[in-house]
Amino acid sequence: MSLHYKIHFVNFSRKLTVTSVFFLVPLHFLSIGFSGWQIGVIISLFALAPLLISFPTGWTNDRFSIAGVVHAALFAESLLFLLIAWARSFPLMAALFFLLGMANNALDVSLNSMYYKDETEMDQNKKFGTYTFWIGLGPAFGVFAGGFINQFGNFQALLAVFSAYSLVVLLFTRHFDHERFCLVSFKEYRNNLFQKKTLLFVVFIFVLALHWGVEGTVYSPFLEKFFRLSKLQVSFYISIPLAALAFTAFSLGFVKYNPRINRRLLLLSMALSGAGLIMMVNRNVYVSLLFRILHEIGDGGLGVLITLSISRLFEKRSIGGSAGLLIAIQIMGQMVGALVYSPLGYRYGLQYPFFISGALLLADTAYGFFIFKRVDYYGYQGELDQGS
Numbered sequence: 001m002s003l004h005y006k007i008h009f010v011n012f013s014r015k016l017t018v019t020s021v022f023f024l025v026p027l028h029f030l031s032i033g034f035s036g037w038q039i040g041v042i043i044s045l046f047a048l049a050p051l052l053i054s055f056p057t058g059w060t061n062d063r064f065s066i067a068g069v070v071h072a073a074l075f076a077e078s079l080l081f082l083l084i085a086w087a088r089s090f091p092l093m094a095a096l097f098f099l100l101g102m103a104n105n106a107l108d109v110s111l112n113s114m115y116y117k118d119e120t121e122m123d124q125n126k127k128f129g130t131y132t133f134w135i136g137l138g139p140a141f142g143v144f145a146g147g148f149i150n151q152f153g154n155f156q157a158l159l160a161v162f163s164a165y166s167l168v169v170l171l172f173t174r175h176f177d178h179e180r181f182c183l184v185s186f187k188e189y190r191n192n193l194f195q196k197k198t199l200l201f202v203v204f205i206f207v208l209a210l211h212w213g214v215e216g217t218v219y220s221p222f223l224e225k226f227f228r229l230s231k232l233q234v235s236f237y238i239s240i241p242l243a244a245l246a247f248t249a250f251s252l253g254f255v256k257y258n259p260r261i262n263r264r265l266l267l268l269s270m271a272l273s274g275a276g277l278i279m280m281v282n283r284n285v286y287v288s289l290l291f292r293i294l295h296e297i298g299d300g301g302l303g304v305l306i307t308l309s310i311s312r313l314f315e316k317r318s319i320g321g322s323a324g325l326l327i328a329i330q331i332m333g334q335m336v337g338a339l340v341y342s343p344l345g346y347r348y349g350l351q352y353p354f355f356i357s358g359a360l361l362l363a364d365t366a367y368g369f370f371i372f373k374r375v376d377y378y379g380y381q382g383e384l385d386q387g388s
Helices: 003-031 035-061 066-085 092-117 125-153 153-173 186-193 196-210 219-224 231-252 259-279 285-310 317-346 352-374
Strands: none
Touching: 003 035, 003 092, 003 125, 003 153, 003 219, 003 231, 003 285, 003 317, 035 066, 035 092, 035 317, 035 352, 066 092, 066 153, 066 186, 092 231, 092 285, 092 317, 125 153, 125 186, 125 259, 186 196, 196 317, 196 352, 219 231, 231 285, 259 352, 285 317
């Protein structure tokens, strides 16, 4: 099996498990008596962990190992799922989610590094569209399947299944293809981060990531209370738009790589994401679902085009650590979003985080138009229109 297929399988699997837990766990937290601020703190700690290890993981990927980090992270996730299943106290749960955030980020950064460093000649939209498709399909399938397990079993059973599945994936990853490493100085990483185009891009992706804090804190409780949905119905509502995200990413692979078109698609995706997030707050559950699908279509386009943009910001020899820094910044946005939106939603109304985060995405669209008009994020490597 080719390296690409192995990466796609692991990405599908890690997103199936971790993202499904991320979406469904607020309902579990409420059932065991956690308050809104406690849920916000736990999800924020899950988001905080990558700030500590994103760059060290990326540096390790550049200098020493990728496959070794993947193996360790998969084993850690399997163990943590079991421990989370039986945890009941707030301090213990917070600590476990902090560690889960570290393991998940180690997988995220390492798989990105492996894919970025791959030099297979192919159209870049197809390459990253396929990559994002498998990342998006994992949660769609996981939340759907998780809803059944949670409805007819319990959340502990769901985590036990995910624990066992992570061990199966670990066995699958024993033999990754040969990896090449370079000695990269910390000065090079610093220069990569502090160039003008990177700093402008950092603001763009930070604002984008704020809305992730909504999804891990108030999304599923909003659906349960606003529409009086069962846990299984909540899972259906979440998984259907996530499938739209995956297939949007896959569809972008059929659009031939062109920097000008990609810039327009990126801004359109951001606008759809923001508008869909606002308009999904609708008393008619079917209308709400349609706008949530619109939001995820936008997120599907963003997933492909943001990843593609990062792949062209840095040289392959240093892209592990440099991209790790950008992932840490995105996660910081998620953490800030969780800390703000969770107490705001549980105190004033679960609909307000959707309005605010959607409006920020629309503002980010305008900012993106400003920076992409002035800075080239696609062609700096001399590959502007070659699609390879």
